Amino acid sequence: MSVQGTILVLDGTSTNRIMLKVQLTAAWYHVVQAEKLHGLAGLLRRTRPDLVLVAQSLPDGSAADVKRMMAADPELADVPVVAIAPRSDKAARLQALSDGLDDVLTAPFKDTLLLARIRSLLRARADTQELQLGNGSHPIGFAESAAVSIAPPKSAHVAILTHGSGTGVLWQSALSGRSRHNLSAHRASNMRALLSGPVPDAILIELGTGTAGLNTLADLKSRGATRHTVLIAVLEDEDTAMACEALDRGADAVCMGGFCADEVQLHLENQIARKVRRDQMRASLKRGLAESWVDPLTGLHNRRYAMQAMDQMARQPSRSGYGFVVMLADLDHFKTINDRFGHVSGDRVLAEAARRMKHTVGAAGFVARIGGEEFMIGLPDSSPAAAMELAKTLRDCICEAPFSLPDTSAPVPVTISIGLAAPDAPLPRSEPVERLLKSADTALYAAKKAGRNQVRIRQTAA
The missing domain is CATH 3.40.50.2300 (Response regulator)
Structure with missing residues (x-):
């Protein structure tokens, strides 16, 4: 849609076109004129109008033909088409609506009514365009x-x-x-x-x-x-x-x-x-x-969500007097599981581990899958001691019940290592949240080095 809004006036009578152009130009619309269907397709492609005003009868067609032509073009299908019907011709007005025209004006009409109908239709089209833009530019949710x-x-x-x-x-x-x-x-x-x-x-x-x-x-x-x-x-x-x-x-x-x-x-x-x-x-x-925001394999939040949620959590003052805690968790020897049992089985392990962790954390925070076998857990308003207890419960929910996999004679044991970072105050705006993740990653490395299936914490100053 142009800044002014481009309106195509299509009428076989030159005086009608001139009258409409005067009315619309005075209201700061850009007006394009044509008199018949012949050559219209090229004109539409060049001008991309925001609305079309068309006489119900043209020298070589009708308003219904214009509507059908535009409906066949995905780039023009949502452009409103308004028919201009003869005076006091109720049947013509009903026929235009039956043909799918967006509205009908009966000549002669007042400038105020014409402009009000144009404003209403352009508002509706702008809403549709915003939805198309949101859907068309989005990587996953595409519109029809x-x-x-x-x-x-x-x-x-x-x-x-x-x-x-x-x-x-x-x-x-x-x-x-x-x-x-x-x-x-x-x-x-x-x-x-x-x-x-x-x-x-x-x-x-x-x-x-x-x-x-x-x-x-x-x-x-x-x-x-x-x-x-x-x-x-x-x-x-x-x-x-x-x-x-x-x-x-x-x-x-x-x-x-x-x-x-x-x-x-x-x-x-x-x-x-x-x-x-x-x-x-x-x-x-x-x-x-x-x-x-969702990881399709596990149904957990993904890294994109986790990073924004963690940034928001890190900046907010505590409601309970406690700080917040971020955990990084990594399934131990996951590559061995993939190599030994195949990637389908590895995916089942990831999905089941995600289910167990999400159930364990519940409403206390969020769980996200941020890498292959790596997860992030965010806990707002949590003391380090309470977070350590929850981390141990997370570790136990993975290791205490082996994972059943297809084509295996016995359940497969799986363990997880967890590193915690517990800042003592909200982060200042200038402090990147990645520093917290680095602290949690250092704690995770310490848990791995200690023999895996361990939990380690690293408390940091804001």
């Missing part, structure tokens, strides 16, 4: 390709929020014959009932002449639970000012001129499909972030 079509759920939860219960019942009845979604009606005065149950996938909101409905929109968009819920506002008349305010306060779509079941249903289908896509991208990003 932009070109992949993700079907909406068979049945979403749609809440209807109206001023009177009778209106809600009428809207629910009108939609029930068209919609595959679960519908529930609520009075606007009883928001507690709506928010106390499962979070709806979409909320249909009746806006009256006052500000109550607008305030409800802003409230729902600001809440963590409903921030990603689709919000569709229904206005009784053609109130442009109210429609603009609704879009700026968080409505994903606005239906003007009263409730129209067909139009509302089309908006629901389109918006819920987009929500499903963003939700899956968001889940993929969260999953990727979580996996980036």
Whole structure:
């Protein structure tokens, strides 16, 4: 997205293009113009617009053709396409929504409504782009390709929020014959009932002449639970000012001129499909972030997590009056296990050792695998004496029960050596945490030198 935002205006009538360019340029958007489908693919690749305004009918095609062309390009699939329909042509407006257009404007329209719809769509696209960037740049959690079509759920939860219960019942009845979604009606005065149950996938909101409905929109968009819920506002008349305010306060779509079941249903289908896509991208990003901190073999935290956790632990003042302790643990003669029984068996030893250590440490701290057979244990608010006892318990949980391996006639004994570093105060900001690890590594070397299956501690001054 450019700094200004690039908008492609596509219309076969030059006066329409000029009028839109004047309106959009005055609002600091960069405008690119075209008049037909021919040559459009190359123009799209060169300009990479952030939004497309297209007349519903073109000299050699339609707005639906433009949408299909862009949907086929992974780099353009998320770019909003807004159709400009003829005046008072309800059928054309519904057809555009049925064709998957992101929104429809009926000419002539006011500058304020045009710009409000553009702002709303560009905000939604910016959210999608952030999710794509987070997924695409991450080493593990990749999002679906932009070109992949993700079907909406068979049945979403749609809440209807109206001023009177009778209106809600009428809207629910009108939609029930068209919609595959679960519908529930609520009075606007009883928001507690709506928010106390499962979070709806979409909320249909009746806006009256006052500000109550607008305030409800802003409230729902600001809440963590409903921030990603689709919000569709229904206005009784053609109130442009109210429609603009609704879009700026968080409505994903606005239906003007009263409730129209067909139009509302089309908006629901389109918006819920987009929500499903963003939700899956968001889940993929969260999953990727979580996996980036985890060692896939053992399920423990990895070195990346351990280093950041240790740095944070080392800088924080103690809550209990005790300091913190870092341990480095190394399975003894692990290479011999790999050489004798194979790497598959070696992996089983690592996984079982990790399970035992994680169970032993529990909530007292964290356990991470930071190398082949090397582990780090971090204990916040722990005295050296308590840490030594836990280290001995860790040693015993490994050595006291031999490891069962495939294709072996008897369980295999395994031991572990552990070195501890126990600073007497939090580290200053200028002190690298690697110094602590070096102290723990020195203690680990002493445990190995003492015959292995040992625990040694090295207390250090901060």
